[in-house]
Amino acid sequence: RKEVEQDPGPFNVPEGATVAFNCTYSNSASQSFFWYRQDCRKEPKLLMSVYSSGNEDGRFTAQLNRASQYISLLIRDSKLSDSATYLCVASGNTPLVFGKGTRLSVIA
Amino acid sequence: DAGVIQSPRHEVTEMGQEVTLRCKPISGHNSLFWYRQTMMRGLELLIYFNNNVPIDDSGMPEDRFSAKMPNASFSTLKIQPSEPRDSAVYFCASSLLAGNIQYFGAGTRLSVL
Numbered sequence: 001r002k003e004v005e006q007d008p009g010p011f012n013v014p015e016g017a018t019v020a021f022n023c024t025y026s027n028s029a030s031q032s033f034f035w036y037r038q039d040c041r042k043e044p045k046l047l048m049s050v051y052s053s054g055n056e057d058g059r060f061t062a063q064l065n066r067a068s069q070y071i072s073l074l075i076r077d078s079k080l081s082d083s084a085t086y087l088c089v090a091s092g093n094t095p096l097v098f099g100k101g102t103r104l105s106v107i108a
Numbered sequence: 109d110a111g112v113i114q115s116p117r118h119e120v121t122e123m124g125q126e127v128t129l130r131c132k133p134i135s136g137h138n139s140l141f142w143y144r145q146t147m148m149r150g151l152e153l154l155i156y157f158n159n160n161v162p163i164d165d166s167g168m169p170e171d172r173f174s175a176k177m178p179n180a181s182f183s184t185l186k187i188q189p190s191e192p193r194d195s196a197v198y199f200c201a202s203s204l205l206a207g208n209i210q211y212f213g214a215g216t217r218l219s220v221l
Contacts, residue, residue, distance in 0.1 A: 031207070032207055034209065042214070043199055043212035043214050043215050044151070044212050045212070049209070087151070094164070094207075095139070095141060095153065095164075095203075095206045095207065095210075096207070096210055098150070100150035100151070101150065
């Protein structure tokens with residue numbers, strides 16, 4: 001079983017839609033969680049950290065469910081510029097483990 | 109800060125040639141990571157260093173791959189001899205500590221013909 005699993009998508013949504021991604025992690029000792037964003041032919045960049053209590057940054061909301069070992073990312077009012085691949089990340093005693101990513105296409 | 113700097117950005121070479129990828133981490137970061145990314149396998153960790161010391165190289169595909177970090181501001185990933193299946197984007201990343209947020213360089217796009 002892969003350590004961090006994500007639905008690869010693609011998710012094709014119209015502008016203004018709300019879209020949610022989930023990801024599961026297998027290492028119950030994982031302590032830190034993040035979402036990274038990767039644009040086509042670019043490097044991954046940190047989108048936001050994921051805190052136990054959940055956190056929000058503008059249109060983006062991240063949540064952590066330790067009991068079920070999953071992380072979610074909610075994007076409200078999708079923009080064309082949100083089109084990218086979103087990587088779910090978990091860490092434990094080892095460096096960050098990246099999921100393969102979920103591809104999002106926001107369509108006009 | 110300039111961020112993580114990788115060179116070259118693109119490399120095209122012929123099978124059997126030696127390839128050397130270079131990385132300068134963010135100043136003050138103690139951990140450095142080398143990744144390979146392909147469509148099929150996603151982002152794979154090849155090796156990482158803490159304080160210039162290789163900690164885990166279990167992701168290195170085979171003996172043709174080697175990595176060094178002679179000082180805190182420079183690392184190399186070498187492939188010798190290169191093969192077409194090595195074609196991928198290679199990223200270098202650095203962080204303050206191994207489990208912390210990683211910052212990626214722009215990557216080296218390698219094509220082995």
